[in-house]
Amino acid sequence: MYNIGFQVLNNLVLPDDNASEEMTQPSNSLLSRKPKSKEQSIMDLEPRERVGRYVADIRKARMGLKNG
């Protein structure tokens, strides 16, 4: 059976939790780039990546419910 929900869930790209965060020191020079806020950086992502993050957040909360 052709199930759109099944296809959508299977093609969902969840963010990798183990991805190493950039540990660069912020530069103090005048022309240095400002560090982006978290909200702004999420909105810069592609819509499907943003959806993946939202799903990961809700799933994390759901797993928290399961584990008590």
Add this chain to the structure above:
Amino acid sequence: MVDIPSPSFDRPIAGQSLTAELGNRPWQQPPQYATVEEALDYYVPRLANPEFTENLFDVMETGIPLTTIANAMQSAGVMEGKHTIDVGLLIMPVLIETMAYLAEESDIEYVEGSNITTDPDKPSDSRIARAIAMVRKEQGEEPKMEDMPVPEEQEVPQEVTGGLMSRRSADGV
């Protein structure tokens, strides 16, 4: 057994989309919520509404998968002109996950619909049909042309036409 596609009559009539003036339908207008976030701001508070969740849990307990429920919800949103199909498909995983969260919070059993299990020991119908065809071929059980009944030719009585332009018969009549 091989699946033979059966005709579906639950479809719009050809040309039905042209029976209304272009732009009169909600989905032919610009969507009310253009982004994923705007659409989620519309859906998530509704999902959390106690009146809605009560009905939602009833549907979940009947065994309808969350993927089907989410698809119905977003299709209705598209038809009402709330968002586009693209945004609807994008928000589906969030809707499914939110419904799963609400169900687990209230200890409701649900079917997610994301894992279609297939038994590796059970061959598919098409494979069975191919195997049967191969066995029949090896055993020579295929129906041969000479065995097929041939319908007898029947003489069709020719009508005698009396028109000026009609073709003359061999008798010259």
